[in-house]
Amino acid sequence: MPELPEVQTVVSTLEHQLGEITFKKARVLWDNIIAYPSVKEFEKQIENQTIHEYLRYGKFLVFKLDDYFLIAHLRMEGKFYVQDSKEDITKHMHVIFDLDNGKQLRYHDTRKFGKMYLYPLVDNFKTLPPFKNIGLDAFDDALTVDYLKSKLKRKDPMLKVFLLDQNNIAGIGNIYADEICFSLDLDPRTPMSKLSDEKLQQLIDNTRMILREAIKAGGTTIRSYTSSLGVDGRFQLQLKVHQKEGELCPNCQNEIKKIKVGGRGTYICDKCQKKL
């Protein structure tokens, strides 16, 4: 499940591999991947468009083209591959882009949860519909304690639920939410109202530190994530609690347990992580 660091890795890798490349044609093999516009318009509009910028916001990939923003969200298992046209198109390839260097950019997604959008250029892509309910990116300078507090007016969600809500901080998913809670020594079920300003600042700092480390490591690999280079598991950030049920806490050797928080599988050390 690609989160901010994995998406950043994909964006950087594609930029490195492709640079200012031009799409010749696109073939959509599974219609529901294209969220906007229609499949027909998508295929037509992308023809002869050149990629000029490779951007990321939260978990979204944003490609600035001549006349459009191509926006993609990988959701659970989406992956991009750059492959030779002669290579077999395997089972879960759903969108094939012909490039002007003879290769193809291929979108692979086992569960078909991913989405792509194509919108005419605007000054700020953040004003486009896919970003309507997306809060500040984890690395946005405007992300401050006051900003977090503004998101908590009349609301008191549990810590992990708050972290996962893209309307608050964009980019955190189930893996890093667990790691952030662990780094804060807090039970993920802790109500946000219990966090002091100091703890909120620590939340921001730790989030950035953990995501930055993961980007440095090339994005964590869990089960399905492979970077667009086809690298899988070569870089693996050392996770401390996520997916570690039954293993020992690196801090206190207590057994890590799996619980449910907000309907999501959640891993905690109940000795280190206290509910305030």
Add this chain to the structure above:
DNA sequence: CTTACCTCCTGCCCGC
């Protein structure tokens, strides 16, 4: 307005 539930999908794991 908010919260709970449903939907999209497939692979995997479990029990029989």
Add this chain to the structure above:
DNA sequence: TGCGGGCAGGAGGTAA
């Protein structure tokens, strides 16, 4: 062995 059922999961949609 093989089959069916249940489950996981990001985020948008809908019902209450």
